[in-house]
Amino acid sequence: MPVSAHPIFPVALAIVEDDARVRELLREYLCHQPEFSCPIVVGSVEELWEELELSLVPRVILLDVSLPGQTGLQALPELRKRLPGTDVILQTMHDDPDRIYQALRAGATGYVIKNATSLPQYKQAILDVLAGGAALSPSVARKALLHFQPAPSQQPELLSAREQEVMQLLVDGLSEKQVAARLTLSPETVHTYVKRLYGKLQVRSRGELLARAAKGDL
Amino acid sequence: MPVSAHPIFPVALAIVEDDARVRELLREYLCHQPEFSCPIVVGSVEELWEELELSLVPRVILLDVSLPGQTGLQALPELRKRLPGTDVILQTMHDDPDRIYQALRAGATGYVIKNATSLPQYKQAILDVLAGGAALSPSVARKALLHFQPAPSQQPELLSAREQEVMQLLVDGLSEKQVAARLTLSPETVHTYVKRLYGKLQVRSRGELLARAAKGDL
DNA sequence: GGCCTTGTACCCTAATCAGGGGACAGCGCC
C-alpha cells in the first residue's frame, strides 16, 4: 500500500496560498528540495483550476484553508473528485475543530498548522503522505481523536465489559449467532446478554438498540 | 488548553514494553533526557498496576499494544478511568486498523509504530502530547482518517425517494410493521422495500443494513 | 410498442429475534 518514500523523479507539488510571503517561503524551500518540483504555485483556488487545465496533475497539493474567493475547504470535495490520485494537505493558522472535521471527512490526507510547522516539517509532511501516511499536526490530531471517543454518555458504567463487547458486535451488524461464534459463546448466552441490554437501555427491539447506539456513542 | 511544552520539572513517564531490548533502549534514551524521568519501567500491565500503587502517577504512559497477560489494548479503558489526567501513547509493530480504532475510541492520546519511529521521534511524540496535542505515526493517522470519510456511499443516487424514506425509519429503530403504519402502507409492501434495500446495499440482514447506515451517511 | 424502474401488494417457508422462564458458579459487599 505505501508508495515509495523516495521516488526517483521529483514529485510535482501544487501550492495554493494567498499570503505572498508565505507562498514564496514555501516555494523557495520546497522547490529547492531534490524530491520536489513545483509546477503550480498560485494564490487562489480559481487560479488552481486554471493551472490544472494546462499543467500535469500534481501528486500533492498544499492547500490553504481560508482563501479569498472559494476557500480551500470548499474546493476540497471537488478537488478530491477530479483528482482522486492526488493527496491534499490543508494548511491553516487555526486548529478549529469544525474545519478539521469537515476537511477530514472530505478526504484530506493532511492538516497542518502554519505557525507550528517548520519548513523541514512541511517537507516531512509531504514525504509522509507520499509514503501512504497522513500528516496531522499534533494539535490537529488531538482534535481529530475527540471524534473517536464516545460522547460522554450514561451507558458505559452501566454496561459491563462483556455486555459492551456484545453491543459493539451487534452495532457492527452481526447477528446473535455470529456474535456467539465470534466470542466463542453459546447463542443462548448471547441472547441472554441481548435481553439484558434491552432491559438496561430501555429498548424493545434490535432496531431501537442500534438506533440508540448510533445516536448515543458509536 | 495546551499544557506548557517546557515544564520546569522533569515529567514522569511510565514505559510498558515486554521486549527487554526495546525497553532498555527506550529507558536509556528517554530517561537521559532532561525533560523526563522514568519512575516506572515494566514489562507487563500487571506489573504496571503494582507500580502504580507505590509510585507517583506518571504524566505519560508508553504502552505496548500486545503484551503477555493483559494486553495494552485491554488495559487502556481501565487505565483511562483510573488515571484520567495521564496521557497514554500506544506503541506497536503493526498499524492494524481495528486496533487503532479501538485504541482511539478508548482514549489513547498517541499511537506510534515502533519500527517507524526513531528515538528522537519518540521524544517528540511525548512532547507533543504534553503540549496538548496527539502523536500519531503517519501510517496510523492515515488509517484513522478513513473513519472520517463517509463510506464510499453510492446510495443517495441509487435509492429512490421512497426507499430512502423507508430506510430512514428503519434507522430510527422502527419495525417493518411500524414503518408500514407510519407510511400508510401494507406491511408486505414495506417488506418488499426492505428486500430491495438489501439487494441494492448488498447486505443480508437488518443488522448489516443499520450498520451501513450508521457509518455510511445518516 | 417493448423494456426498465418504481410503487404497491400478496403468498410461502425457514431462520432469527423477543421475551418469558430457570439454572449455577464466582465475586464483592455488608
Next chain:
DNA sequence: GGCGCTGTCCCCTGATTAGGGTACAAGGCC
C-alpha cells in the same frame, strides 16, 4: 453467610425478519 451482579448455559412460545416467488399500474427511455 446471605444478596446482588455478572457470566455462562438451557428451555419454551410467538412475533418478526429473511429471502424466494408473483402481480400489476405508472412513468421514463429508446
